Amino acid sequence: MSAGTNAVQQRLQEIWETPKTVHGWFATVDHKGIGHRYLATAFIFLIIGGVEALIMRIQLARSDQSWLTPETYNQLFTMHGMTMIFWYAAPILSGFANYLIPLMIGARDMAYPRLNAFSYWTFVLSGILLYVSAFMGQSPHGGWFAYAPYTSLRYSPGYGMDFYALALIFLTISTTVGAINFIVSIFRLRAPGMTISRMPLFLYSTLTISFAILISLPALTVDCVFLELDRRWGTHFFDSRLGGEPLLWQQLFWFFGHPWVYVVFLPATGMASMIIPVFSRRPIVGYPYVAISTVLTGVVGFGVWLHHMFAVGMSDMAMSFFSAGSMTISIFSAVQVFCWIATIWKGRPVPTAAMHFAMGFLALLVIGGLNGIFTAIIPVDWQVHDTYFVVAHLHYVLIGANVFPVFAAFHYWLPKMTGRMLDERLGKWSFWVMFVGFNLAFFPMHLAGLGGMPRRIYTYPAGLGLDGLNMTATIGAFVFGTGILLSVINFFRSQHVGVIAGKNPWNADSLEWETDSPPAPYATVHIPTVISRHPLWDDHDEQDDPNNERVLDEGRETLSTTWLDAEPQSIMKMPEDTISPLLVALALMMLFVALIFQWMWVALAGIGSTLFATYYWLWPRPEEELA
Amino acid sequence: MTTATVVPVRPIRAPLETERGTFAMRLVILTESFLFISLFASYFMLENNKDRWRIEELPKLNFAIPMLVVLIVSSVVLRWGELQVRKQRYRAGRMALALTILIGFGFLTLQAFEYRTHWEHLTPYTDSYGSIFYTITTFHAAHVIVGLLMLAYVLVLPRYAAARESPYRPFHVAAMYWHFVDVVWIFVVAILYIGPHL
Numbered sequence: 142m143s144a145g146t147n148a149v150q151q152r153l154q155e156i157w158e159t160p161k162t163v164h165g166w167f168a169t170v171d172h173k174g175i176g177h178r179y180l181a182t183a184f185i186f187l188i189i190g191g192v193e194a195l196i197m198r199i200q201l202a203r204s205d206q207s208w209l210t211p212e213t214y215n216q217l218f219t220m221h222g223m224t225m226i227f228w229y230a231a232p233i234l235s236g237f238a239n240y241l242i243p244l245m246i247g248a249r250d251m252a253y254p255r256l257n258a259f260s261y262w263t264f265v266l267s268g269i270l271l272y273v274s275a276f277m278g279q280s281p282h283g284g285w286f287a288y289a290p291y292t293s294l295r296y297s298p299g300y301g302m303d304f305y306a307l308a309l310i311f312l313t314i315s316t317t318v319g320a321i322n323f324i325v326s327i328f329r330l331r332a333p334g335m336t337i338s339r340m341p342l343f344l345y346s347t348l349t350i351s352f353a354i355l356i357s358l359p360a361l362t363v364d365c366v367f368l369e370l371d372r373r374w375g376t377h378f379f380d381s382r383l384g385g386e387p388l389l390w391q392q393l394f395w396f397f398g399h400p401w402v403y404v405v406f407l408p409a410t411g412m413a414s415m416i417i418p419v420f421s422r423r424p425i426v427g428y429p430y431v432a433i434s435t436v437l438t439g440v441v442g443f444g445v446w447l448h449h450m451f452a453v454g455m456s457d458m459a460m461s462f463f464s465a466g467s468m469t470i471s472i473f474s475a476v477q478v479f480c481w482i483a484t485i486w487k488g489r490p491v492p493t494a495a496m497h498f499a500m501g502f503l504a505l506l507v508i509g510g511l512n513g514i515f516t517a518i519i520p521v522d523w524q525v526h527d528t529y530f531v532v533a534h535l536h537y538v539l540i541g542a543n544v545f546p547v548f549a550a551f552h553y554w555l556p557k558m559t560g561r562m563l564d565e566r567l568g569k570w571s572f573w574v575m576f577v578g579f580n581l582a583f584f585p586m587h588l589a590g591l592g593g594m595p596r597r598i599y600t601y602p603a604g605l606g607l608d609g610l611n612m613t614a615t616i617g618a619f620v621f622g623t624g625i626l627l628s629v630i631n632f633f634r635s636q637h638v639g640v641i642a643g644k645n646p647w648n649a650d651s652l653e654w655e656t657d658s659p660p661a662p663y664a665t666v667h668i669p670t671v672i673s674r675h676p677l678w679d680d681h682d683e684q685d686d687p688n689n690e691r692v693l694d695e696g697r698e699t700l701s702t703t704w705l706d707a708e709p710q711s712i713m714k715m716p717e718d719t720i721s722p723l724l725v726a727l728a729l730m731m732l733f734v735a736l737i738f739q740w741m742w743v744a745l746a747g748i749g750s751t752l753f754a755t756y757y758w759l760w761p762r763p764e765e766e767l768a
Numbered sequence: 769m770t771t772a773t774v775v776p777v778r779p780i781r782a783p784l785e786t787e788r789g790t791f792a793m794r795l796v797i798l799t800e801s802f803l804f805i806s807l808f809a810s811y812f813m814l815e816n817n818k819d820r821w822r823i824e825e826l827p828k829l830n831f832a833i834p835m836l837v838v839l840i841v842s843s844v845v846l847r848w849g850e851l852q853v854r855k856q857r858y859r860a861g862r863m864a865l866a867l868t869i870l871i872g873f874g875f876l877t878l879q880a881f882e883y884r885t886h887w888e889h890l891t892p893y894t895d896s897y898g899s900i901f902y903t904i905t906t907f908h909a910a911h912v913i914v915g916l917l918m919l920a921y922v923l924v925l926p927r928y929a930a931a932r933e934s935p936y937r938p939f940h941v942a943a944m945y946w947h948f949v950d951v952v953w954i955f956v957v958a959i960l961y962i963g964p965h966l
Contacts, residue, residue, distance in 0.1 A: 376893065709782060710782070
């Protein structure tokens with residue numbers, strides 16, 4: 142490496158590095174820092190939600206226990222559901238996407254770095270807002286889907302459901318701007334030559350869910366606005382005495398809710414599509430089929446939401462249509478599963494810890510998919526509706542197809558993020574303990590559900606044949622928790638004793654492995670070019686740039702390309718570090734807190750300060766003129 | 769790895785990217801469209817139970833139609849201003865922008881009068897019809913206010929900074945939002961005001 146390159150590296154370092162000061166900590170817009178924070182915060186929410194689940198399992202271990210009061214139990218399962226679905230499952234995937242996507246496409250940051258920081262701050266503040274309710278002893282208690290009219294003020298007094306509605310509206314802001322950021326980054330910042338047919342599959346899934354978020358999330362916002370208006374402002378959306386319609390809540394909620402299942406599921410399949418080929422030592426089988434079925438899952442995912450409502454009494458026509466739609470979805474998942482199996486079959490599988498988790502994901506996804514087909518069949522659904530069978534199904538899908546791939550991704554990408562390898566042996570131990578614990582915990586729930594045990598009950602009488610199943614489930618839950626603990630120990634241990642990872646420890650194919658581990662703030666000196674689907678497996682030198690045309694060292698800049706063919710088009714200027722995203726997020730926090738407690742003057746002040754902070758954010762700085 | 773021989777390194781200059789705001793605004797409009805689609809879907813779903821849906825007095829068109837005209841005129845004026853800015857006639861552009869904002873305030877004033885007369889026989893507390901009627905129109909009014917804030921921001925935007933050599937881009941982005949808000953009002957008038965007469 143010549144002296145010239147070193148000087149360039151130093152200059153790029155100075156341009157992109159965030160100073161390690163307090164101000165720098167709050168002001169950073171670096172996607173890697175934000176990705177770290179997303180991952181850490183979402184993981185903390187996983188632990189919190191997990192502890193809530195374990196408390197519930199202790200209560201249910203034996204019949205007729207009254208360790209928890211019914212109200213406490215209701216609050217626990219509601220907080221568990223909300224934490225896991227909204228503050229863990231989707232944000233942890235955003236964390237990976239934030240960290241990895243710019244590296245995977247050879248860009249130096251996301252398209253809107255400040256919006257990215259804003260997305261993180263609103264995410265963490267909305268989570269804090271939700272947990273304020275726990276300290277007041279007034280957590281939401283209506284289940285994560287909060288069916289009206291049970292959640293109206295008459296039946297749910299106190300502030301619990303107000304926290305539910307407003308924390309969720311606050312979170313939708315974060316998720317929406319995040320989705321916009323991902324779409325534009327993926328469409329406009331791909332390295333020259335990375336045409337749409339050469340994108341890593343993780344990008345397809347993130348792109349699909351980002352559109353799904355933009356289309357489905359407004360329904361949740363509207364629903365929560367209706368709920369809050371009904372509770373505190375005297376309207377009658379869900380009040381059937383004055384022409385309201387309780388089913389309106391369910392329709393809007395599930396129009397959002399089912400696409401959301403794919404939001405927390407598809408990126409995980411995308412990560413599996415990245416990990417399985419690397420450890421099978423061959424390109425994925427059927428790349429176009431995996432890509433197309435990912436997109437189609439997102440599209441057809443909008444035609445299945447009524448299957449959550451088969452028991453409310455609808456026309457046969459509507460139910461048949463949505464039953465068929467739900468079964469159609471399984472075709473697309475099956476295409477992906479067969480592609481993964483074929484990849485392993487035709488390759489030379491390497492049984493790393495990450496591969497263990499990916500294979501575990503495959504097994505659990507198939508079980509969760511099959512019992513999902515059970516519940517898509519209307520008569521079966523009527524039988525098992527609101528029983529533990531559904532609890533078993535949704536945990537097989539959400540843990541099997543979110544937690545397991547996420548752990549695969551941790552074992553696969555943490556060496557890139559930290560520069561240290563995790564311990565393989567401990568990783569495999571963690572996998573087997575989690576896998577056994579998971580099945581021990583959730584498989585008996587199928588039987589409990591078929592045996593008639595309803596969901597969301599704080600206890601059950603003895604002598605119904607449920608005692609043994611529940612005790613098994615409780616033991617399994619603790620075993621599963623132990624497995625997660627092993628991975629956490631592995632992570633902290635690796636920071637001290639882990640083997641130095643180097644650039645590409647897995648001999649992987651995608652561009653993020655071209656950078657150092659951990660990556661420099663500017664990623665690579667030259668913006669890479671790509672000529673195939675597997676840039677690091679072909680003969681092409683991504684960094685080949687004899688005239689230094691792709692160094693871009695005149696300030697924070699990255700290359701923008703056309704959305705289909707990824708031909709270089711223009712240079713995108715990137716913003717400097719700023720605390721204005723944090724200020725806007727704090728101003729919004731003030732607004733939402735005020736709305737919960739009906740402090741109207743504070744709410745007005747919140748709107749005003751949001752406005753001022755936004756203008757401060759957007760106002761062009763004189764120093765930009767010099768650039 | 770290739771070695772860099774020339775120090776300092778200068779890349780060949782590609783043009784600066786200017787369309788990021790437009791992309792984001794397109795996606796904002798996509799998601800906002802679904803916000804209003806959800807609201808209209810709720811309207812239809814509530815209406816579906818006709819026996820409990822009490823419209824004692826059909827909504828009058830005497831304000832809604834003039835409000836529609838006002839908004840369409842504002843869009844035309846704004847579009848004209850946008851074309852002027854693109855031709856670098858900034859003065860005309862700013863005048864059109866100021867005029868649009870004034871017309872926008874006119875719309876909000878008409879909305880206030882509309883609410884005052886409507887309130888005499890229908891409030892959000894009357895029944896679910898009143899609830900959804902006032903929610904949709906208030907959501908729209910809030911969007912008008914946000915649109916006005918965007919236009920006001922463009923109006924006072926200074927013309928320095930390299931990336932903003934011409935104020936055309938911010939102008940264009942704010943205008944996109946304003947046109948979107950106008951289109952929503954067309955649907956509001958068709959569904960909420962004209963629909964019950966049919």
